[in-house]
Amino acid sequence: MPSKLPPTASLPPRFRRPSLFVWGISLGFLALFIQGVMATNVTLERLIRGATNLGHFIGRAFPPDLSNLDVLAWSMYETLNIAIVGVTLGVILSVPFALLAARNTSPAPWVRSITRLMIATMRTIPDLIWALIFVVAVGLGPMAGVLAIVMDTIGFAARFFSERIEEVHPGPSDALTATGAGRLSVIGGAILPETLASMTATSLYSVEKALRSAVTLGLVGAGGIGVELAAAMRLFNYDRALTIILVILVVVIGFEQLSSQIRKRVI
Amino acid sequence: MNAIDITNVHKHYGSLHVLRGLTLSIPKGECVILLGANGCGKSTLMRCINGLAPHDQGDIRIFNESLSQLSKPRLRTLRQKVGVVFQQFNLVQNVSVFQNVLYGALGQQRLGLLSTLSCTASQTLRERAMKSLDRVGLAHKALASCRELSGGQQQRVAIARTLMQDAHIIIADEPIASLDPKAGREIMDLLLEVVSERGLTVLCTLHQLELAQQYGDRIVGMKAGTVVLDTPREAAALSDMQALYQGDTRVEQTPSSSTTRQPLKAI
Numbered sequence: 001m002p003s004k005l006p007p008t009a010s011l012p013p014r015f016r017r018p019s020l021f022v023w024g025i026s027l028g029f030l031a032l033f034i035q036g037v038m039a040t041n042v043t044l045e046r047l048i049r050g051a052t053n054l055g056h057f058i059g060r061a062f063p064p065d066l067s068n069l070d071v072l073a074w075s076m077y078e079t080l081n082i083a084i085v086g087v088t089l090g091v092i093l094s095v096p097f098a099l100l101a102a103r104n105t106s107p108a109p110w111v112r113s114i115t116r117l118m119i120a121t122m123r124t125i126p127d128l129i130w131a132l133i134f135v136v137a138v139g140l141g142p143m144a145g146v147l148a149i150v151m152d153t154i155g156f157a158a159r160f161f162s163e164r165i166e167e168v169h170p171g172p173s174d175a176l177t178a179t180g181a182g183r184l185s186v187i188g189g190a191i192l193p194e195t196l197a198s199m200t201a202t203s204l205y206s207v208e209k210a211l212r213s214a215v216t217l218g219l220v221g222a223g224g225i226g227v228e229l230a231a232a233m234r235l236f237n238y239d240r241a242l243t244i245i246l247v248i249l250v251v252v253i254g255f256e257q258l259s260s261q262i263r264k265r266v267i
Numbered sequence: 268m269n270a271i272d273i274t275n276v277h278k279h280y281g282s283l284h285v286l287r288g289l290t291l292s293i294p295k296g297e298c299v300i301l302l303g304a305n306g307c308g309k310s311t312l313m314r315c316i317n318g319l320a321p322h323d324q325g326d327i328r329i330f331n332e333s334l335s336q337l338s339k340p341r342l343r344t345l346r347q348k349v350g351v352v353f354q355q356f357n358l359v360q361n362v363s364v365f366q367n368v369l370y371g372a373l374g375q376q377r378l379g380l381l382s383t384l385s386c387t388a389s390q391t392l393r394e395r396a397m398k399s400l401d402r403v404g405l406a407h408k409a410l411a412s413c414r415e416l417s418g419g420q421q422q423r424v425a426i427a428r429t430l431m432q433d434a435h436i437i438i439a440d441e442p443i444a445s446l447d448p449k450a451g452r453e454i455m456d457l458l459l460e461v462v463s464e465r466g467l468t469v470l471c472t473l474h475q476l477e478l479a480q481q482y483g484d485r486i487v488g489m490k491a492g493t494v495v496l497d498t499p500r501e502a503a504a505l506s507d508m509q510a511l512y513q514g515d516t517r518v519e520q521t522p523s524s525s526t527t528r529q530p531l532k533a534i
Binding site for chain 2: 188
């Protein structure tokens, strides 16, 4: 024992016994995991068989089929359109949603609860399900895709915007209120400028996210390059499918580079 | 005529009784220095005077208009007459210095923010803003971002904002507490100059007793939510001022004895 310690102070223990709650959660999770592995039939034998099938797929996919690239380029362009239009509308609509949902800008608690519930609903329903719903509502094609992206973007962006708005330092808002400004002027003059950088970053990320989901939306008939991919896979044209995947990869990576450049300049 | 009349004002934050029957009158054109230890209720009093925090009982009259009976638009009109200078400057970051000064006119314009943005403001408004900025000696910084300014310069911008506001009363809540001694003195000199030029009424809190002995017409001392010292500056003894910081100064240290807690009055 080091003698310097005063008699009343004892060293804190290195480890502490986990509480009953932690034990319960850990055991429950472990049980669920083991049961899940058994139920989903993850076996080594099937993994090996899967790897062989994957080998066949790759073997038939090479060399990629580069014919009709212009058709692919156009449907990729359509996917890009769906993503850009959907995110733009979604981000614009997110701002009022976020203002109504943030504690410091919401006019009344009940408005805040309802808005938060709406945002949560939009976020909880996956984009693919939104696409299925809108395909039923407005028919096959890119419009269903755009609407699905709008919903998905609001669910995501409005939540982040409202959290950022709640973090805004109250001082500048107080200062503008003290000049006799109305509520909307305070929001527009003090709160929005302070959140602009973070909102831009969130919006850029939304575009990246929307681009990826716009690809999969095509699988359920909501327009874009996903339609081509689904058709190629069903007809076992794996070489064509590989081309499509490569095109998607190039565009998505290209956009991520672009958006990180923009982000660097904004923040 | 008195600019500010405070009669027997009480204010609670939850169960904390902050202002305890405070009474204070300030004639038009007088400069009052308010002293008191941290937590004695100074800032709360400041916030009550322009209605940023509603008081519970008693009466606060600004130019003979009672704050508690005003409708929201009338309250906003009254706030225009009361300029506030904050300890933390409270400028809006991410917009230019010039825009921050223009914000001072928010309450005067019928369209609020829409007619005070630097791109939409009228020529007269823009010229007035530039004149205010020139008065505090920062005309050359009009287009700078607030981040580039030193603390003293930011406080100058905040003063320019209250000049733009055309206030009749200036409430300064520890305006120099986060500045170094030299910058602090400069700000006090500037504030007092501007005030005497325009014949404004001032209520300014300070922590530096030696500064209190040099500025203003009258010294008011607060202790635990009430006024305990009120003398002309020349007659104020240093020992009396020092006594303000001794003993039970904070409102949470001293249970309120004289009054029982009354239910909040709706305002």
